[in-house]
Amino acid sequence: MQSGSSFVFSSKSIHYNRISFFNIKMQRLHFLLIHSIFLFFLFASSVVTAQQRQSNISLGTSLRPTTNSSWPSISKLYAFGFYPRGNGYAVGIFLAGIPEKTVVWTANRDDPPLPSNTTLLLSTEGKLVLQSAQGQGTDIANQNFVSASSASMLDSGNFVLYNSSGGIIWQSFDYPTDTILPTQRLQAGNELFPSVSETDPSTGKFRLKMQRDGNLVQYPKNTDDTAPYAYYASGTDGQGDNVTLNLGVDGHLYLLNTSGVNIKNITKGYPTGGVLYLMRVDWDGIFRLYSHNLRPNGKWSVLWESSKNKCAPPGLCGVNSYCVLNDQKPDCKCLPGFASVNQSNQTSGCERDFIAESCSNGHGPVKFKIQPLENTLWEDVSYFDLSETTKEDCQQACLADCNCEAALFKSDDSTCRMQRLPLRFGRRDLGSGSKTFAFIKVGNASSDSNNVPGEEKKYLGTSLIITLSCVFGASTFVVLATCGIFIHRYQAWSYKRIPGNGNFRLCEDVAPISFTFAEIEKLTDGFKEEIGRGSSGIVYKGTMMRCNKFVAVKKLDKALAEGEREFLTEIKVIGRTHHKNLVCLLGYSFDGPNKVLVYEYMSNGSLANLLFTPEKQFNWIERIGIARDIARGILYLHDECQTQIIHCDIKPHNVLMDESGCTKIADFGLAKLLKPDQTNTFTSIRGTRGYVAPEWHQNLPITVKADVYSFGVVLLEIICCRRCMDQNFPDDQVVLEDWVYQCFDGGELRQLVGNEEIDLKQLERMVKVALWCIVDEPSLRPSMKKVLLMLEGTVDIPIPPSPTSFLTCI
Template sequence: MQTDGNLVQYPVNTPDTGPYAYFASGTDGEGDNVTLNLDPDGRLYLLNFTGFNIKNITPGGYPTKETINMMKLDADGIFRLYSRNLTRNGNWSAVWSSTSNKCDPKGLCGLNGYCVMKDQEAECTCLPGFRFVANGNWTSGCERVFNAESCKGKNGSSSYTMEELSNTEWLDVSYSVLSSTTKDNCKQACLEDCNCEAALFTDGQYCRKQGLPLRFGRRNLESSNLAVVKVGRPISTMDNKELITEKKNLGTGRTILIISGSFVAFGLAMVAIFGIIVYRYHVLAYKRVPNNDGTALNEVFAPRAFTYAELENITGGFKEEIGRGSFGTVYKGIISSTRKVVAVKRLEKVLAEGEREFRNEMKVIGKTHHRNLARLLGYCHDEHHRLLVYEYMSNGSLADILFSLEKRPCFPERLEIARNIARGIVYLHEECETQIIHCDIKPQNILIDESRCPKVSDFGLAKILKSDQTKTFTGIRGTRGYVAPEWHRNMPVTVKADVYSFGVMLLEITCCRKNVDSSLPEDEAVLEQWVYQCFLDGDMDKLVGDEIVEKNQLDRMVKVGLWCTLDEPSLRPSMKKVLLMLEGTVEIPIPPSPTSFFTAI
């Protein structure tokens, strides 16, 4: 039951937002304190806080004499109403269910599996080239039956084929969308993209490139959607079988002759093989390094390990600097074999932990897959060198477009940017395998791709930095103006520190100015104080100047920003609540003064 009065079913470990829901009562907007009730005649209904019936979920009117009713959320994810006659020793029978399609509950078939209705029963099937992780346990999902290697063969040809899966629907978490294209072009585009694991061809023209795993799949015969999956080619053994058969058919005399000659040739062959092995492993080993610079991920989605020499070659000797921040310097590079442009970050003042610990941290970061997180492609742990390889973002950082009059996005676009950033942080806090606290949320760490989609970068790096790695305060990780107050009070630092930093940045996104500007009058120099004063005075138009904005959107962003920047961490909302407030799905209370809690003390 949501705080807006809507009764909704979501799969576990997903955001509580519309795209993930598979059942809803449709009573959003009814406010807090809505309750679910069941009458003796089997009527299931919702009451608001005044006792008014806002919706009947079931019609009721079932027999009441010596009969009892039960509402239940079953293991298959469907909400049902059961009835049982007590005098006839009858069994429980379902008289109503939230859906008649047992494939509707999302997540039923686990990762990389999809649901098919057969004789009114749900059956799970794996993607082409996949099998169930545990037979008999659909929710465990499916895994590959082939090794995921470099997507380019030795002769430059693709080592994969594209398998089609028609009339299926999946959760769209595409990292790239091609429009006005054909099915064949979509398959070829995914085949040539080392980061593409599958693609969804929708509406007969859109190609949505995806990484694995695919989620919430189900067959819908009324849908024209097509999924194309990259599958490894099986190794053919036909030639070997034919050779064995041919040898078995040789005559006895010819066999003896061949065996006799083999003894002579064997000695020569051994010498030749030994020479080849020595040559390959002592000479060609050095030549193989440049040819292995693809950025394909292995089957557990771990980033690839580079040598320092490789990254020196990729960046042309670290020649082109494209950014510098509290974590280190960033250089532009090009992987020669794929012509893929990457960003190489050279870390400074990292902890002197062992190679295994550093690799483990990199694998944790590398396993994060979200459209609003910068993708870690690889890393380097070579003696004292620590470097990271990221996907390259052509539009720079959020700071580059936000504080530039020429590149500045319009207000609705800025609101959508803020929502997308919040989605990325929600994933780090609540949805990835290991919870990650960013510790340095700011516009400079939000990268913008070619379609102006924001991606959170530098997440997870705080754990491998020395305590003095900061621009301002010893022992504090972060940047002046964005650091939460608890850093200064020796209080435990939680995910609420990121909420504070996001709130400061949200106000910057709203007003298109930096959080501290000494060139402005004293009462406007500190952004949070000025915004709160404008909010109290009811004069929030001053925050956006002459820009025409929708009042409700401006009010929403300002109130969320003020809630996030409260001094007391426990009063700040979670990032999931922040996202719901920005999306307008929950009501936002009037925020208190950012310092009112400590002033009262």
Template sequence: MQHDGNLVQYPVDTPDTAPYSYWSSFTDGKGDNMSLNLDNDGHLYMLNSTSFNIKDLTTGGYDDTNRTIYLMKIDSDGIFRLYSYRLDRNGNRSVIWSSTSDKRAPKGLCGLNGYCVDVDSEANCICLPGFAPVIEGNFTAGCERNFSSDSCKNDDGKIQYTIQAAENTVWEDTGYSEVTSTTREECETACYEDCNCEAAMFNDGKCTKQRHPLRYGRRDLSNSNIALIKVGIYSSINEPRKHADEPKDGNGKLLIIGLSLIGFSIMVLVISGALILWSRVFRYKRFSTDSNIRLCENVTPISFSFSEIEAMTDNFQEEIGKGAFGTVFKGTVMLNGLTKFVAVKRLDNISDQGEREFQNEMRIIGRTHHRNLVRLLGYCHDGANRLLIYEYMINGSLSDVLFTPERRPCWIDRVEIARDVARGLLYLHEECETQIIHCDIKSQNILMDENGQAKISDFGLAKLLKPDQTKTFTGIRGTRGYVAPEWHRKLPVTVKADVYSFGIVLLEIICCRRSVNWSLKDEEAILEEWVYDCYQAGKVGKIAGEDEEVDIKQLERMVIVGLWCILDEPTLRPSMKKVLLMLEGTVEIPIPPCPTSFFSSI
């Protein structure tokens, strides 16, 4: 319904102008606030603001008793119809009015590069010459070329096209050039010699060049317009492609030679790929130390004896870290004559497990591969000694990077670090074979490789979920400042506990400060409360530091994501999949409610 009071049908995504309409009520200028009404008598009335009957779109008289019901709708063929149902005749339906009797009238019925024809009063679609249906049997999907159109001319400068006609057809006028022409032959020549011209419309001495796609095509025998289509010679229905066994002018021999060369090239590539793959597998299997320690990147990590681990770490000489699960030492192994570093974690306070159970857990962790997870290479279960061998992260932890002023990453790098952590958590929660709740996400457990890429460590050590589990009751785990409120309330702990911890880490990444810092003012000591106060006051620029150049819109988006993640109610927190989409800017983010943190509630 247009503002002028005219009820009009247009194809989608077209201007509301007369050339694109295919039905109209012709009630423009008849009054204000026009409306369409289906009355009890089965008539469609156009009424104005005073309910004055401007026009009856239907014709004839209909049954207005309670024996008949009426339905108006736009059918899938684009035609507006009025139906009647006689309840005393088993609900038989009949069409009592339609906007048009010409089923070819709706524009776009045949999709791009196809046109509509009348076959026994039914609409049928035909592709342009040189085109074929995109989806066989579904003409609304349109038609596509059945020939290559990479170049208008060949190396000899000879045109590779011919012109074919679709006569008595009308199309949308999207011409880019009008040619002074008096004959059809001159119009064909003008398009034939123009590499930009893909079709030309010739009508009464007027020639207009157009490009594909053509749309809203229909055959109209009363219209003299001719669509002249440029078609690849070998795709022409009148001049089929020559076969390879027709060596006219040497073309057949050239084709055979070309196909042979292509086949030989493919064979060489396949053999080369197989040799490269085999050589890499062989190198991994030769990963060893002087004491014949073997370590390979197989599907599962390798089991080592304690004596082998002692040799690897030079009797645990160099300690590089200490965490909730144990102490980490630096070790070395030999790979094809080159010394490679590894991180060996000596586990403390791990519950007693049998050899088989521990190995099963190691296999599950070892099969968890993602570019944002620290890779488990091997393990040791030798009596009471339980150790894990990880790839070595040369740049230390995210905590070291964020909270050391001279190592503080720029804004762009911090954004990418946040996305790296989100991708790793999404994999643990939804994409790996066995769902894993980390339970101790913090900046110290996120490590940085030589390229500055963030990787999550210590996953799978806190709690592994079986496929049929979705939540667990357990004692408080995690680190103060990062732990979700549900831990303290003895509520079911789900993956949303990791989402909460991620939210705290995200705020740390944004601000480059720790989640709790009692050396600051009281109102700034607890990070999430200070961030929310700044957000409420419209001072998000203060959060990342006044002296740093940041993208304010991106900063505000990340702050909002962080505030959603640390909501007190777990069900209100987004999933990690939604978090990643929000961080990447592909979904809109509503304004978050005030987060009630654990610290502010005690």
């Protein structure tokens, strides 16, 4: 019984325990359900609240520099608004939650500082604008004509404008200045530019570009995207067309391709707790990864930098100066014979401390000597190179050449490169392994007098007076005796003006020589051998007896010869140009109605003769090189001369080839000089039909884009080895431009070159460049700098529009 009753009691206990356990589970489930619903509503409420707080900048809201000056993010870490700049204010995004108010983005950074009565307004029309006290507005954001409904300063550091649907129509992350924040990307084709200094946010001297070929590269500002100017590269070229630079919240700086694949880790990841990271291109041209501990008394620390050598960025020290490291700090030194432009700013560059004589003078008070500067690197923009020479010969060549202001010599290739001032991108180089020299031409007079003490100067002055008095009597007799000799030998003197041993290099690079017409007749043997006819005269072959070299002598037509202005224009234009792709002017004659120019002789004739004669035609690689050389010559005329020059008659007949196959542009008789502040000119039609831009016929202003059009026509002729109009072709192929566009539009470019072996991608690139050059609207044509970059394959070329009109040529 006991056992049985015990069993019954035990069974009841188990039954009651099961019921109790079930009830507990149900209670817990009910609690969890209620708790989850509560969390859901709490989360939803927080999201709505956060969105409302993020979108708390409504239309009509405004800021003033001295009162309500910024819109903060939710955490108040970032703020958008006014910050002090110089004697005024700027608008940007800055870190407001740390003691150092670090600016990470600036609007309209190159504008002057704003006055204190400026208003930043999100207008009722949905525009983010700066308003002056006079009511004038300046846009802060390019909204592509879409009105904003609200704005937010996000905790990521991104300032955003929303439309009425909550979509983003503009954000600061898409327009970085010098800084990348966590979760921000630098898109392919975009660039970062550092500030001028730590206190001036204006655009500085350098740039970091995420190239479309996948390479992240640093260059000086206003240089080509080519290897000689690069001073940092990620080495990821060829990894894709849309590679982006990314910064993670953990400080991980890396490159992603379009598939989301990490192709390069620039930095590793770092701890994330209470630490803020940013990447910035600093004013000194080096980009760095920074971290800041958000705890009290936290400071910025450099975790990584693109270069340890602070002299690596070319151009840090300005023109005519070079960078040296003193205890790992950059220091700028002036060239010998130069002084700093601004003593308070060592990076401002240097200028000569004496006044140099001009080439047209030749007998000024300043005499020159050469000061060598070892182990420095400079940008090489030589106008002439001497190969297989020595240091001594290089110095003497520069001394004897009036146009030479410096010469660069490398021991490993024994080449002397003649330079004009200013010299750029100078820096000390001790690790290349080869000896480099910069030979600087300086004035004896200024440097000597500056080193003579006061008493010695007084003594030298007295001695000089006595000496001159004694010499005067003797010199009078000598002068009288030699006058007859000088008169007798005047004609021979014009041939012996250039000192030396028959070295034609020195002959041709001294300033243009003035000849008498009788001397010109002797040069050409009475204008015996005609070698061509230019747009402004007939060209004859001549011989410089002293140099024993041939020259080309152009006798100007009477119609042009009657105009002194035309002749002097050509002298000024050609006499001041020095470029390996331009024909050099050696001399001239200005003798009454007879006006003559003497050029270097180009033994291989014109490009027209070689291009349009089947048995003389160049191969594809050679033609590409010729096109680039022509582009470089025109670019020099447009952008690199002291006075901008429009050639006005670019055509194959005015492109000549020397004995070594070097391409040179000739015939500047129709060139139009522009003053430095001019960009266009009205003038009568010049040039040759078929190569003349449409604006000539429409009486529109003529700019350098007229030369771009002519180059485009010539480029098509180079590609196809035929004239721009040829009646021997079928009707649909007579006008070259028409036919080329038809082939391009129909995907049949192979027809343009027949069976010639070429790179089809290269052909497409060349054709696209040419078609962009010949569009009717001048503003749509690229500059010659852009043309050269496109030809070299360093920039992408969009699909060109259809040319709307084509001119025929004769």
